[in-house]
Amino acid sequence: MxxxxxxxxxxxxxxxxxxxxxxxxxxxxxxxxxxxxxxxFLSTPLARCQGSVSEHGDYGGRLCTLNHIAAVKHLMSQLRDKETDTKTFRIYSDRIMRLLLEEALAQELTVETRQSPTADYYKHYRPHSDSDYAAVSIMRGGDSMLGELFNLLPDVAIGKVLIQRDESSTDKRPIFYYAKLPERIEEKKRVFVLDPMCASGGSAAMCIQKLIERGVSPDRITFINLVTVEKGIKKVMETFPEVTMITACIDPHLNEAAYICPGLGDFGDRYFGSKLPL
Structure with missing residues (x-):
């Protein structure tokens, strides 16, 4: 003994x-x-949102950015280059998406004390099971994030929402067309909303509202995207004070056409090869 x-x-x-x-x-x-x-140590939730947020406020610790990471700066520069072809654009996009999704999952870990092979004790970070998560893709850009998500959570439940902005309107307001959400999505411990670009924030806000109407608690929703601007952040975070947002990069401004600048161009076209780079 x-x-x-x-x-x-x-x-x-x-x-x-x-x-x-x-x-x-x-x-x-x-x-x-x-x-x-x-x-x-046992069953201690991991602190949320460890990324750099000082330039844009922390929104109570609910805004997490990865633009302080050197690897993200390198990967983003490849995506911004108008000479980057479709194959290369996909490769670099997927690498950033993996980092974003890993960060999102890391905020859902539980800390435990376990023993290493050297008989010493360490803090062990235990994830939830795949069935505890759901993800909702805002088509079609959000679909580009599903490949890396399936690599991390093979059994995750997926929903689809089609929201497009009205290019003829001055405020580029979003228009809702379609939604197909997983059954009992309101019971999931975490629901990820996926959309690589967040300009005015209208599409993301509309998608989040649809989830809340289905019974999903806003404090269980995490919006994940690659690039946003201050206007998009304010729209999402101030409309839904309990939602968490994780982004790779915050760009300076929108142009007169409400496109993110310097941005990436049309992400969906470049990722799926619908058009040549600008």
């Missing part, structure tokens, strides 16, 4: 207690201390 105590107790406790010399009362007391030690 003493051998078990020696193996099971963390190093900080083992340095204070000699297992061979423990009396019955001391053993009980020490094991109680160990239980309290484990309780401090």
């Amino acid at each position: 003493f051998g078990y105590v020696r193996r099971a107790f963390p190093f900080t406790l083992r340095t204070r207690v000699s297992a061979q010399k423990l009396s019955g009362a001391a053993l009980v007391s020490t094991m109680t201390a160990f239980a309290l030690y484990r309780a401090n």
